[in-house]
Amino acid sequence: MTHPRTLSDIPTPALIVDVPAMERNIRRMAEFFAAGACRLRPHFKAHKTLEIARRQLAAGSCTGLTCATVAEAEAASDFCDDILIANQVIGPDKTARVAALAKRTDVKIAADSVYGLEEMAAAAQRAGVTVGIVIDVNVGMPRCGVAPGEEALALARRAAGLSGLRLRGVMGYEGHVVAIEDRGEREARARKAMERLLTSAQMMREAGLACDIVSAGGTGTYDITGRVEGVTEVQAGSYVLMDTAYAKLDIPFEKAFSVLGTVLSRPAPGLCVTDSGHKACTQDHGNPAVKDAPGASVLFLSDEHASIAIPPDSPVRPGDRIQLWPSHTDPTINLHDVLYALEGETVVGVWPVTARGYAEQRHG
Numbered sequence: 001m002t003h004p005r006t007l008s009d010i011p012t013p014a015l016i017v018d019v020p021a022m023e024r025n026i027r028r029m030a031e032f033f034a035a036g037a038c039r040l041r042p043h044f045k046a047h048k049t050l051e052i053a054r055r056q057l058a059a060g061s062c063t064g065l066t067c068a069t070v071a072e073a074e075a076a077s078d079f080c081d082d083i084l085i086a087n088q089v090i091g092p093d094k095t096a097r098v099a100a101l102a103k104r105t106d107v108k109i110a111a112d113s114v115y116g117l118e119e120m121a122a123a124a125q126r127a128g129v130t131v132g133i134v135i136d137v138n139v140g141m142p143r144c145g146v147a148p149g150e151e152a153l154a155l156a157r158r159a160a161g162l163s164g165l166r167l168r169g170v171m172g173y174e175g176h177v178v179a180i181e182d183r184g185e186r187e188a189r190a191r192k193a194m195e196r197l198l199t200s201a202q203m204m205r206e207a208g209l210a211c212d213i214v215s216a217g218g219t220g221t222y223d224i225t226g227r228v229e230g231v232t233e234v235q236a237g238s239y240v241l242m243d244t245a246y247a248k249l250d251i252p253f254e255k256a257f258s259v260l261g262t263v264l265s266r267p268a269p270g271l272c273v274t275d276s277g278h279k280a281c282t283q284d285h286g287n288p289a290v291k292d293a294p295g296a297s298v299l300f301l302s303d304e305h306a307s308i309a310i311p312p313d314s315p316v317r318p319g320d321r322i323q324l325w326p327s328h329t330d331p332t333i334n335l336h337d338v339l340y341a342l343e344g345e346t347v348v349g350v351w352p353v354t355a356r357g358y359a360e361q362r363h364g
């Protein structure tokens with residue numbers, strides 16, 4: 001099938017990627033990690049797109065990839081032999097798939113319960129493989145993770161004692177601080193979170209347990225967490241394409257993707273309506289911003305429409321194209337089958353969002 005050749009040929013709504021900007025983001029991040037001991041483990045969930053992940057790994061300074069789901073790990077395993085599923089894997093179907101993956105790649109999963117460990121161990125024993133375990137430590141975000149210290153140590157001992165598992169270390173995602181705009185506060189709170197993680201790692205080592213991996217961090221803390229001594233890898237993902245929420249922070253990454261829409265209607269001088277509603281662009285971190293249109297702002301998104309306030313003397317008319325900058329990368333990308341890769345106005349690729357949605361549903 002032939003693909004659109006220029007920006008104006010792309011059917012809307014569509015996701016478009018500014019490839020040179022994306023490449024600059026990839027390079028900046030790789031250079032940061034090349035200058036220190038800590039490595040980058042880019043989070044695949046941000047874009048779920050093989051073409052982008054390959055470029056991140058090729059830029060260097062990476063240990064492998066972070067994934068959120070088993071389906072992402074399956075997709076990534078075609079070209080990456082070091083994968084961390086930074087999440088609990090629960091359910092016999094999922095643990096069996098992780099065990100199958102372990103036959104062809106070095107896969108590690110996060111665990112915060114004996115239940116999770118035992119289920120994974122049973123699946124690994126059935127498949128005759130060994131699966132890596134990182135103990136998920138709660139470093140302050142009210143999500144998964146065992147309490148730092150004794151609780152983390154007790155779970156690590158259990159992991160070390162189960163056949164089919166190999167204890168590799170700890171992870172602790174400081175998601176409660178990554179978006180704090182004030183740099184001083186973000187830094188202080190990220191460091192506090194890392195103390196909890198590093199104390200747990202130290203207790204494990206003192207007890208004679210393995211702890212080679214200390215994994216943490218996101219786009220908002222990459223240069224804080226990534227310079228804390230003892231943290232071995234950072235799981236940042238959004239930096240590669242960026243969104244308006246992260247663009248508020250003092251970090252050196254460019255907004256490299258947008259949602260392209262077509263103006264359907266100009267019902268009033270101060271209003272235009274495009275076809276890029278919230279089935280094409282998430283709103284979970286707020287309305288998207290309007291790119292290259294001074295004085296324009298999104299009023300609201302409906303299913304298939306974006307209602308955009310524009311200056312009454314704006315020449316915008318039906319058929320024009322308008323780009324929106326999403327407030328949140330991951331859930332926006334997940335809405336689309338493909339990304340249109342652009343250099344200037346030329347389409348240089350159409351990249352499938354391979355691991356989008358619940359990819360397992362497509363396997364029947």
Ligand SMILES: Cc1ncc(COP(=O)(O)O)c(C=O)c1O
Pocket residue numbers: 043046086173175178216217218219220235236237238239
């Ligand atoms: C476990 C985990 N690690 C790292 C990240 C970092 O992602 P981002 O680059 O979007 O900050 C996330 C994001 O939600 C996450 O859930």
